Structures are given as structure tokens and as C-alpha cells.
Amino acid sequence: SAKAAGSNQWAFFKSQMTERAAVRLRTEASLHEALLNKEFVLFFQPKLDIHTSEIVGCEALIRWQKDGQLVSPVSFIPIAEETGIIIPIGRWVIEQSCKTIRDWQARYNLSLPIAINVSSQQFQDQSLIPDIKQAALRYQIDPKLLEIEITETSLMDDIESAIVKLQQLKTAGFGIAVDDFGTGYSSLSYLRRLPITTMKIDRGFVSDLPDDSAIASTILMLGKQLNLSIVAEGIETQEQLKWLQDQDCQIGQGFYFSQPLAKQEFENKYFEPANAAVNDK
Ligand code: C2E
């Protein structure tokens, strides 16, 4: 009967919910453990001057080293956000990035900016700005070497409070980038009020190049008008690079240049050994 079918469906729905809740609880518990056991690592992907291929900065991207495998943030950041454990994970990312900036200054005499990703939950958390300021102070780093990447969508969630927070970060000297630009629904008048320094063209629009360039052109024009630095994300081909060079985009990031790399690998590839401090005499 229909009634029996309905009740079966309910039972099915309930068991699905329970299953989902159980998975979430298990994952939350294992993320806690991962934090305690230091199973997270930061990978670094270079940002390069599009015209000279010189490195101008990098983005820190988290991975979870779980049973000898690297787990992608795409599979655990959403759960970390849902459960709130993104806050201590994010704190670790801030800490680790400041430490790395300091380490590169000490070992290579290099001041390379690092960009970190801040998710919507983190951005809404009261402790974010004090955490960032304290970490910068603790490691004695110039705030302009730490850039905060926030997606367009998280900014638009609560635009008025976003403006206040971004202003605090900007006043303290940190860089601010709008990540995945073009995928949200920014109104242009709000965009003008956001105290940001950089816009990152979402990979989706870069992958359309060179054939379908309307959005990328528009973002580049907008960036120029607003006096922002523009980073093109997800450059994979020579043709995409060429188009961006011709349009006078300044900074690029993507597999064409490099995948995100483990710290040691990144250092080997991008830092001159000649710059390294001599430790043993
Ligand atoms: P995102 O911030 O937009 O980072 C760019 C993503 O694109 C990275 O994926 C990067 O590996 C990938 N990528 C870079 N160049 C290319 C390319 O040429 N082709 C393709 N197909 N992909 C490219 P990843 O590392 O898996 O990170 C995914 C997302 O996870 C990030 O997107 C960011 O939103 C989030 N995430 C990563 N690390 C953190 C973190 O420490 N904290 C928070 N809250 N979120 C993070």
C-alpha cells in the first residue's frame, strides 16, 4: 500500500541520515586525531610573473597524510567546515605559514609571500583576525608577506561585516585576495567597497581560454579599473598563457608552471642553493 511504501521510504531516509551523521562523526573524530598526530601538511604552489616566469609568491594548500596517502582538501575541508574543526585546522595553517615565511627568510634570505585559504566558517569566527595578528607577531613576519585568500562567495554571505573584517586585515598590513573570482554573485558596487588587494580569476574561466575569453577579459578590465593585482589560476597550456600575456595579466598559477609541491621539493625547485645560508662554518 501507499502507506507502507511511505513508511518504507521514511525508514530508508532515516537510515541514510543516520549513516551520514555517522560518517560525519567518524570523520570529525579522525580530523581531530589528525591534528593531534600532525598528519596535515602544507604544499606550496608558485605564483609567477606571467611575462618573466619569475616566482613572486606561492599559495599554501593543505593535504592530509593519512595511512601513507595524501588526501585532498576537497574531500575533508567541507566536513571540517560543517563540524567546526576547520577553526583549529585553520589556526594550524596560519601558524605553519608564518613559520615557513620566517624559515625561508632565515635559510634563504628570501622574503616570499605566502597566501593562505580561509573558508567561510573561519572568516565568520571572531578569533580569525587575532589569530593571524598573533602568529605574524610571534614569528616576526612582515604582514605584507601573508596574503589571505577568501572566496567571493564567503565575502558575499555577509557583505557589511566582511567589509569591516577586511578593513581590519588591511589596516594591519595583510594582503587580501578574492579567490575563485567570477563564480559568485558580487555586485559591482560592493566590490568597489571591499578593501582587497588581489583578484584571482577562477580556473574555470582560464580553462575556457583562448576561445571563450569574454569573462576573463572582463575580469582583467575590472581589475585594472579598480587598481587590483590579478592572478590567473589554473593555467594549464601554452595557449592560455599566451592569451594572458597578450592581455597584460601580471601573475599566473597553474599546472603549466607547477603542481603544488611539498616544502622540500618547492625549495629545491625555486630557491637558489647559492642563496642558502651556510650552516656548517
Ligand atoms: P583554491 O584555493 O581555489 O586552490 C586552487 C586549487 O586548484 C588547488 O586544489 C590547486 O591544486 C588546484 N590547481 C592549481 N593549478 C591547477 C591547474 O592548472 N589545473 C587544475 N585542474 N587544478 C589546479 P587543492 O589543493 O585540491 O585545493 C582545493 C581547494 O581546497 C582550494 O581551492 C581551497 O578552497 C581549499 N583549501 C586548500 N587548502 C586549504 C586550507 O589550508 N584551508 C582552507 N580553508 N581551504 C583550503
Ligand code: MG
Ligand atoms: Mg586559493
Ligand code: MG
Ligand atoms: Mg581558487
Ligand code: MG
Ligand atoms: Mg576553489
